[in-house]
Amino acid sequence: MTNLTRLRTTFLAFIAGLFCCFAAQAQDGMNTVIISTDGGMSLAANTDLSASPAMSSKVLKMNLPPAPETNAYFYDDSRKDLHQSLDWMLETNAESPTYWNLYTEARIRLKLKDYAGARSAAEKAYGLSLKHMPASQEYVMLCAAVVAKAHELAKK
Numbered sequence: 001m002t003n004l005t006r007l008r009t010t011f012l013a014f015i016a017g018l019f020c021c022f023a024a025q026a027q028d029g030m031n032t033v034i035i036s037t038d039g040g041m042s043l044a045a046n047t048d049l050s051a052s053p054a055m056s057s058k059v060l061k062m063n064l065p066p067a068p069e070t071n072a073y074f075y076d077d078s079r080k081d082l083h084q085s086l087d088w089m090l091e092t093n094a095e096s097p098t099y100w101n102l103y104t105e106a107r108i109r110l111k112l113k114d115y116a117g118a119r120s121a122a123e124k125a126y127g128l129s130l131k132h133m134p135a136s137q138e139y140v141m142l143c144a145a146v147v148a149k150a151h152e153l154a155k156k
Contacts, residue, residue, distance in 0.1 A: 072104065082112050093121075099128035099139050106146045115154040122146035 072088035074080075089105040102125035109118035126143035129136035 072108070082108055086112065097124065097128070099125045099132065099136055099143070102128065103139055103143055103146070106143070106150075110146060110150055110153075113153075115150045119147055119150040119154070122150065 072085045072092065086105065086108045089101060089108060092101050093105055102121050106118045106121035106125060109115075109121060122143045126140060126147065129139040129143060133140070
C-alpha cells in the first residue's frame, strides 16, 4: 500500500469517524475521536488513555463537544422535540448565522406552524445564499420554496 493511499484512507476514515461520532452521541457528553499513528482509528466516549502509557504515546485524542446545530439537525430529523431543536438553532444563528442553518430554522418553524418566523428566517437565508452563489444555488431554491409555503399556509 503506497503512502498516498494510506494517507487518503486515514483521512477518509477520520472524516467518517467525525460524522459517526456526532450522530451517535449528539445529545450529551464529550465525544472523543482517537486516531492511531499507524493509520487506524477508533471512536470512544470519555476514554482514559493515561491507563496505558504505551498506547497514549501512539494516539491523538481530541475532545469534541456536540455542536448545537448538530443536536438541532438530529432532533429535527428524528422529530424528537422541535421546540428544543428550534432553541438550538436560535443559539447557533445568534452567534454566526449561515444560510444552511437559517434554512433549517425556517424549516423547523414551518413544522411548528410559526409561519411569520419561518418566512423571516427563510428570507434571511435566501439573502445570504444569494451572496454565496453558485455554491448555494440549491439553497436559493429551497429558501424560496419555504417562503412560498409559509405565505400560502399563513393565508389559510
